[in-house]
Amino acid sequence: MERFFLILALASLASCQLPSIIPADQYQEAEPMMELEAAQVYENVWQRISLNAVSQDPILDELTLKYINVYLANPEQLTKLLLKGEYFIFFVLEQLKKYDLPPELALLPYIESNYDPFAISASGAMGLWQFMPATARIYGLQDTWWYEQRHDPLISTEAAVKYLAYLHQRFGKNLNYTLSAYNGGPTLLEKKIKLNQRMGKSVDYKKLGLPQQTQEYVPKFKAILELVVNAEKYGIELPPFPDRSVLGQITLDGQIEIFAFSEFAELQPEFIYKLNAGYTKWASPPGKTTMFNIPIELVDTLTQKKDQFSQANQINWVTHKVAKGDSLWKIAANYDTEVGVLKKVNYLQSNALSLNQELLIPLSNSQNQTFIPYQAHIVSEGDTLWNIGLKYSISPNEIAKNNGLQMSSALKIGKELNIGNKNIYRTIQSKKRTILYSVKQGDSLYRIA
Known part of the structure; x- marks a missing residue:
């Protein structure tokens, strides 16, 4: 069917009075549901979402129509976007089912991160679900030198669904509130609702004076839901994702x-x-x-x-956290290695160590164990050519060369950069290892380097 554009002329949704909020101090975390019935069989994940969605609006407001038109204007980009959920969306649906949550919430990572587990926002939110550090700690997501669970697509999904279940319960199972709270925070949303209630005003999410980003968040979600549910109407061919784990x-x-x-x-x-x-x-x-x-x-x-x-x-590598009284000589002796090796592997310019600093320690002096693994660098605000380049002793020209880029090339969020051997396959002679970097909006090769 031929694609078409909607005319932005439909009336906005009428305001409505919504269920009372469960006070935060009285709230108990939602428990997963027991599955009593045999699972229904669907042709694909899109049918599963479409047949069970609870938030389809008969009338779409102007902002939702605007975002629908943006997607329709770039059908190839929409297809690329949807394809990014291939390996994860079924797992998300299964987790939502455990908590009896609307299946359309499986579309939320498209809004949050483009279903990109590498995504990092300017504010430091990470992963498919863009967890901030504080929320991640509440839901037990670990962040160690080796492992950042906010980036883990499955573990972060389990945590995100628990958080969504909490929000959905707290705000009376109103999906607009759930989405607004996920984006802007439950405390702010509750304050805004109570303020309007005291003033006798509408408590529709659009009337609460929420931050601009939050006001746009729900329409963005509704736009992609509308396109999925009514794909044939808009001439969209959805990727053939089966309703089973891949x-x-x-x-x-x-x-x-x-x-x-x-x-x-x-x-x-x-x-x-x-x-x-x-x-x-x-x-x-x-x-x-x-x-x-x-x-x-x-x-x-x-x-x-x-x-x-x-x-x-x-x-044959371990990590060692520097404790009081440690020195390079003491650590080298304890692990039967050499100070020079420790300094080379950990890019130490001096013999000074910091308390709680983590060092890579080779457990063998054999030639095969002395390759140098690069540390991962997650680009953060304030990074410059000089402070990052000095840290890793690498130039922007080398980064461009290793990744087949021009110095003027734009970098996309979540792009994997090869720092070291362009062929990245492991060889006995290889002394460097490629490490995944995450790129944020606004980053350039000079900022990365």
Whole structure:
């Protein structure tokens, strides 16, 4: 069917009085539902969302129509956007089902992050669900030198759905309120609602005087929901995402180098990082086992070969947190290595150490264990050519060369940058390892370097 543009001439939704709010100090965290009935079978995830959505509006307001027209004006970009949810949207739907939440909330990461687990906002929010540090701590998301769970697509989804369940319950299961609270915060929303109630004014979310970003947030969500639910009407061909998991897991012994695993799985390292975005360094966190998300069709094949891989690819590295009384000589002696190696591996310009500083420690002096893994750098506000370049001893020209870019090239949010060997495949002679960087809006090669 031919695509068309809507005329921005429909009336806005009428205001309505909404259920009373559960005071925050009386609220108990929502509990997952028990599944009593057999799961209904759907042709794809879009049908599952469309048939069960609870927030379809018969009349679309001007702002929602505006965003619909933006999507329709760029059909190729819309297709690219929808494709980014391929490996994650079914898992999101399953988590929403556990808490009896509207399935259309599975579209929310398209608004939050373009379904990009690498996404970082200017304010420091991260991952598919753009968790801020404070909210992440409340929901138990870990942030260590090796592992940032806000970037982990599955673990962050579990936390985000719990948070949405809390908001949905707190605001009387009103989806407009739930969305507004997710974007602008529940405390602000509650204050605005109570203020309008005291003044006898409408408590429709559009009448609350919420921040501009929050006022636009709900229409953005409604726009993409409208296009999904009525895709045929708008001439949109939705990607064929089945209503089943396309993502599986494999567990390997010990700590695993990402690029060694990518060779074993015969998958591009960038793809491995995307599915396992919580792993922010050159390897998985140290531990007895490592779990990787992989395409489900590879699980059986790789599981049959995993013992052979684990035996040949054990990493002999650990991290050491500097404690009171530590020195490079003491640490080197404790781990049977050399001060020069510690300084080289950790890019130390002097012998000074800071309390709680984390150092990479090689557990062997063999030649194969002395390659230099680059630390990951997540671009943050204030980064400049000089302070980042000095830290890593690398120039913007080298970054451009390693990634096939021009110095004037624009960088997209979530772009994976190769810092080091452009071919990124692991070799015995390789002394550098590519690490995933996250790029924020406004970043350029000079700001990254």
